[in-house]
Amino acid sequence: MAHMARLWVVAVLVGLMWVMVSHGWLTPRTSFSIHDNGSSVRVAAHFSDVENATTLLLSDDGATLYVGARNAILSLNVSQPGVLTLKHKLDWTPSQTALDKCLRQGSKKATVKCPNYIRVLQFLNATHLYVCGTHAFQPHDTIIEMETFRQLRKPEEAKGHCPFSPVERNTAISVDGEVYVATTSDYHGSSPSVSRFLSNGRVDVSLEHPMRILEEPTFIKSTAIPGEEKVYFFFTETSNEYHFMSKLIVSRVAQVCKDDAGGKLTLQKRWTTFAKAQLVCPQGNELPFNILHDIVQLPPLEGDSSEDITFYGIFSSQWSLATGVSAVCVFKLQDIKAAFSGNYRTWNIDRYTSQPDKSLRFGECGLSNDDNGRLELVKKTFLTQKNVQAVDNRMVLLSPDQMYSRIVSQQTRAASGQAYTVLFLLTESGYLHKVVLSKRGPHIIEEIQVFRSPQTVKNIILSTSTGMVFVGSPEGVSQVPVCNCSFYQTCAECVMARDPFCGWVPTTGVCDSVSTTVSDVRQDVEHGNTEGQCKGIDSEKGPQVVELYQELNRLTWLRCAKPxxxxxxxxxxxxDSLLPPAIYLQPGDGSLVFIGSSLTVGRYHCVSVEQGLGKTVAIFSVKQGVTPHGIGSTSGQRYITSQSGTPTETGVSVTPGLSPSTSHTTSHSSTCQGYVITTQIENLALNSSKAQITDDGNPLKPVKSYHGELVAVSVLLAACVLTLGGLYLWHQRSLRRVQLGLGPEKTLSLGTVDP
Known part of the structure; x- marks a missing residue:
């Protein structure tokens, strides 16, 4: 029994080490929070004079941001970093008659859902915008002149152009003045619709029998490739090609051709080119991540082929064992094209069968003029035989503790000329993660708190021309710069950040934006090797020595912050020798705790180690103080002088005039975005006991030592950590072995698929 107990402890320790390593790899290197006064180092600006910014649209030059909100459409001047200025605002509130009708229909939370939420906002041309809103569960649309921000015509009913409900997802895109939308077209949101309208000199087209072609879809995103002849829609739906014990959700990509005008007799005003394929985001031998939450097109760098276009998508799993886990998979445009150019399946009454006729041009453009017999077969043949697999059949990122909701991405070239993909991922807890995909794997450069409390993020958009990320939420619109190079004050900090946007410039002695620097730049995105990049460069002054006086048999607590x-x-x-654990306690939060004695007098260095580089971040000189009974004057009072010069009661004695919370404040104007960032590095020295001298110099009663309590709490903390590590290891093993409650011996399967 004792042997088994020892094995269990070893297993728990190994599991705990694995958890720490894996979690550390996906831990954001730097975190930026919103301060109590609402300010933030990384959130450059916030526009709050708007409710529910559900839709964002950026002008081609990146200078104007159009916002579709609750009962309003706005245009914001975003040309200046750190400033969001209102240019125009058009109020669009449903009439009282429409509101009364919405309330009578008895929808839940009618007062919240009945306003007009703008769900489609697209450029028709260089001078006009197309707008569609839910309008009290009676969708209406209008056209706005951008210069004057006036409606070109009165709002009209627009069933099938945007959803009835503000909580339903939809997608829309404008191509050559025509609008392609995927939404629902009824009050209950049960009838899906994929259509094109405002067609230039030709008929509008939509799906025939959409409830047979699409099964409870949730539309995510749409895109059109410049120079390509197709429009793509991304969505999730319930699969009907698998025979499964319960509803199986799958992610899809669908296509339609821009030249599709419907058939002459069969499929009149209906798509003849609609086809769909499954997207597969695998996770090794486990069930794939099957629910798509958001996807973004990453255009190639200048000079690259359009065949290099990729799509980065956020996925989660419908299986309860993977709840709270997010994955990012990447798909190639050429793989999507290959799926639509391959074989198809035909729907026959209640199942799919392989289409034996290989000569038919399913999925190809130009089918409108085909004969009726062939179009009759096209009506039933719209699912590809081949799935679209993720690149290299694997994920590019797996987050075990964050649920990501939205994504934008950008490619940039590092100082070496190597191209890197940078992802900006929004979490459900209101943080923006900036991730670089290196050859070694994903690295979270930083996390930025965008909202004070968790928000339902409606939209996120990236401006590569201005280097800004815009986030729309119920609180308004926030602006976040893509980089913050001036935050890093030394070459080592700049290189260890592994930010492809930033590099250390030896000639100026600052961390600057790589895109604006033509001289020698020190950077290592792959490894963050400071020894090779910063040798002989850094001349950073060490931290100030903080002197304090300990008391015999009293707890002394030294604390320093992680860089x-x-x-x-x-x-x-x-x-540089290590401290003996028999005398000193290091809880793991960066602090040092010990009982004052003659052995603890001396100098202590707090050393930070990252990427193999050691750096002293705090120095404390601990001296022996006099006992309370030996003090008879106010000159021996125990206090810390604050930055304002006000004595602050504490449990350690400090040389008068020297604060252990001495802050070194520096500021540097960021050439990356042109706004000032101030950073503070604080070294705190705290003692858990109260002051022993009153204001008049008289000693207080002796204070009890809490050494025993500290030891007991430390032992309990260690036991809790080991227990949690064991539970996590058990959970991971269960996740690998148990599939949908079938037991550890069952064979992994998604069910059977029709041949």
Whole structure:
């Protein structure tokens, strides 16, 4: 029994080490929070004079942001970093008659859902916008002149152009002045619709029998490739090609051709080119991530072929064992094209069968003029035989503790000329993660708190011309710069960030934007190797020495802050030797705790280690103080002088005039975005006991030592950590072995598929 207990402890420790390593790899290196006054180092601006910014549209030059909100359409001047200025606002509120009708229909939370939420906002041309809103569960649309921001015509009913309900997802895109939409076309949201309208000199087209072709879809995104002849829609739906014990959700990509005008007799005013294929985001030997939440097109860099276009999508799983886990998979445009150019399946009454006729041109453009017999077969043949697999048949990122909801991406070239993909991922908790995909794997450069509390994010858009990310939410619109190079004050910090946007410039001695620098730049995105990049460059002054006086048999608590969340803090003596654990307690939060004695007098260095580089971030000189009974004057009062010069009660004695919370504040104007960033590095020295001297110099009663309690709490904390590690290891093993409650011995399967 004792042997089994020892094995269990070893297993727990191994599992805990694995968890720490894996979690550390996906831990954001730097975190930026919103301060109590609402300010943030990384959120450049916030526009709050708007409710529910559900739709965002950016002008081609990146200078104007159009916002579709609740009962309003706005245009914001975003040409200046850190400033969001209102240019125009058009109020569009449903009439009282429409509101009364909406309320009578008895929808849940009618007062919230009955206003007009703008769900489609698209450019028709260089001078006009197309707008469609839910309008009290009676969709209406209009056209706005951008210069004057006036309606070109009165709002009209627009069933099938945008959803009835503000909570339903939809997608729309304008191509050559024509609008392609995927939404629902009824009050209950049960009738899907994929259509084209405002067609230039030709008929509008839509799906025939959409409820047979699409099964409870949720539309995510639409895109059109410049120079290509097709429009693509991304969505999820319930699969009917698999025989499964329960509803199986699958992610899809669908296509329609821009030249599709419907058939002459069969499929009149209906798509003849609609086809769909399954997107597969695998996770090794486990069930794939099957629910698509958002997807973004990553255009190729200048000079690259359109065949290099890729799509990055956020996925989750419908299986309960994978709840709270997000994955990012990437798909190639050429793989999508290959699926639509391959074989198809035909729907026969209640099942799919392989289409034996290989000569028919399913999925190809130009089918409108085909004979009726062939179009009759086209009506039933719209699912590809081949699925679209993720690149290299694997995920590019897996987050075990974050649910991502929205994504934007950008390609940039590092100082070496190597192209890197940078993802901006919004979490459900209101943080924006900036991730670089290197050859070694994903690296989360930083996380930025965009909202004070979790928000339902409606939209996110990236301006590559201005280097800004815009986030729309119920609170308004936030502007976040893509980089913050001036935050890094030394070459080592700049290189260890592994940010492809930033590099250290030796001639100026600052961390600057790579795109604006033509001189020698020090950068290592792959490894963050400071030894090779910063040798002989950094001349950073060490931290100030904080002197404090300990008291015999009293707890002394020294604390220093991590320069990054991926660094490890250790405490050392002046001669760089480690502290003996029998005397010193290091809880793991960067602090050092010990009982004052003659052995604890000396100098202590708090050393941060990251990427193999050690850096002293705090130095404390601990001296022996006099006992309370030996103090008879106010000159021996125990206090810390604050930055304002006001004495602050504490449990350690400090040389008068020297604050252990001394802050070194520096500021540098960011050449990346042109706004000032101030950083603070604080070294705190705290003692858990109260001051022993009153204001008049008289000693107080002796204070009880809490050494026993500290030891007990430490033991309980260690036991809790080991228990949690064991539970996590058990959960991971269960996740690998148990599939849908079939037991550990069952064979992994998604069910059977029709041949």
């Amino acid at each position: 990054s969340s991926q660094s490890l803090l250790t405490w050392r003596f002046l001669n």
